[in-house]
Amino acid sequence: MLNLFQPTLGAEELEAVRRVFKSNWVGKGGITDQFESNFAHYIGVERNLIRSVSCCTEGLFQSMVLLGIGPGDEVILPSISFVGAANAVASSGAKPVFCDVDKRTLNTTAKLIEEMITEKTKAVIILHYGGVPCRIDEICELVNQRRIALIEDVAGSVASRYEGKACGTFGHIGLWSFDAMKILVAGDGGMIYCRTAEMAQDAEELLHLGLLTKSGFKSSATTRWWEFEVSSYGRRATMNDIASAIGLEQLKKLPGFVTRRKQIHEYYDQAFSAYSWLQLPPERPAHMESSYYFYWIQVRSDIRDKLAIYLRERDIYTTFRYYPLHWVKFYGAQISLPNTEEAAEATLCIPIHQSLSNEDLDRVIKCVSDFGKGI
Ligand SMILES: *Cc1c(COP(=O)(O)O)cnc(C)c1O
Numbered sequence: 001m002l003n004l005f006q007p008t009l010g011a012e013e014l015e016a017v018r019r020v021f022k023s024n025w026v027g028k029g030g031i032t033d034q035f036e037s038n039f040a041h042y043i044g045v046e047r048n049l050i051r052s053v054s055c056c057t058e059g060l061f062q063s064m065v066l067l068g069i070g071p072g073d074e075v076i077l078p079s080i081s082f083v084g085a086a087n088a089v090a091s092s093g094a095k096p097v098f099c100d101v102d103k104r105t106l107n108t109t110a111k112l113i114e115e116m117i118t119e120k121t122k123a124v125i126i127l128h129y130g131g132v133p134c135r136i137d138e139i140c141e142l143v144n145q146r147r148i149a150l151i152e153d154v155a156g157s158v159a160s161r162y163e164g165k166a167c168g169t170f171g172h173i174g175l176w177s178f179d180a181m182k183i184l185v186a187g188d189g190g191m192i193y194c195r196t197a198e199m200a201q202d203a204e205e206l207l208h209l210g211l212l213t214k215s216g217f218k219s220s221a222t223t224r225w226w227e228f229e230v231s232s233y234g235r236r237a238t239m240n241d242i243a244s245a246i247g248l249e250q251l252k253k254l255p256g257f258v259t260r261r262k263q264i265h266e267y268y269d270q271a272f273s274a275y276s277w278l279q280l281p282p283e284r285p286a287h288m289e290s291s292y293y294f295y296w297i298q299v300r301s302d303i304r305d306k307l308a309i310y311l312r313e314r315d316i317y318t319t320f321r322y323y324p325l326h327w328v329k330f331y332g333a334q335i336s337l338p339n340t341e342e343a344a345e346a347t348l349c350i351p352i353h354q355s356l357s358n359e360d361l362d363r364v365i366k367c368v369s370d371f372g373k374g375i
Helices: 011-024 031-041 056-066 085-090 110-114 134-145 197-206 241-272 300-312 338-346 358-373
Strands: 049-051 074-078 095-099 122-128 148-154 174-176 190-194 295-299 347-350
Touching: 011 197, 011 241, 031 049, 031 241, 031 358, 049 056, 049 197, 056 085, 056 110, 056 174, 056 190, 056 197, 074 085, 074 241, 074 295, 085 095, 095 190, 110 134, 110 241, 122 134, 134 347, 241 295, 295 300, 295 338, 300 347, 300 358
Parallel strands: 074 095, 074 122, 122 148, 148 174
Antiparallel strands: 049 190, 174 190, 295 347
């Protein structure tokens, strides 16, 4: 089966993990500190604005606490979002309010967000679909004007930039993921960016039991170094040195991963532009850099599912990300979002990861082409 996503882990990561084993310190320590520093440098922000988090979903949950969001509040997010984002909002007691997306980019826009703003709106969680930036300038202008917090879910946008500035650093909070399906893979893990050093300090405490003091060897106390105080009912949700050691190696390889993904994107574009029955991902303006997290095509809604099954029968896995949350009964949203619904019936994400060979791509293209002959 050709995977949709696949990590690229090798000898360097194994060697890095071996060194962590030998050090006898596998928890959060110097390696995680190094990973946070290097990641901050890569993203282009001050080191003290970045903290590691056990996964992006945990970061989404904690962002509700950090921004003081709770019962009576509303948080707007596109219906085409990761399920954990809606769970984070709803579990805080606030109401997730789903907004529509552009049916070609599957990104939301300032205009679509604005339609859903009420006096209860406290925050917006945006997603850069497939690693392609939203029109973030317009969204920032809107949220600044309306004094609403902005959270960027940049789980799949580790290399995405808008006018040269890293996605994830435009709002109050940005959240990256290093889970097994992402571009930079650490097994599990993530990073949180906070706009201010104070909020990042709060995040650090929330993610580490609410502890105000450094324990163990890091404690500056000369006696009774076991005493502590807490600032909140914090959980324990940081990365550890094993995952961080993998992350550090992956960070070095990231530019190469993105280059290969870009080649794959262009290879598909080139081949698929010959077929009038499918639409390529929309062209991206030059000031937007993508992470090439997804490659998606759009076809007539009556053939999309048939194409998915046809490819799966030929050992090519495809999917549609992200299933619209306003269709998930549990959230109880009784709205219709026309663009979202149209896109959700027409869009198919096909395999893209840096380990695909040109022969793999040719096989995908041939199968898509063969399917096209039958319609
Ligand atoms: C994968 C993903 C997440 C969740 O990341 P975890 O680290 O697995 O919690 C959140 N948002 C988006 C858009 C994702 O693709």
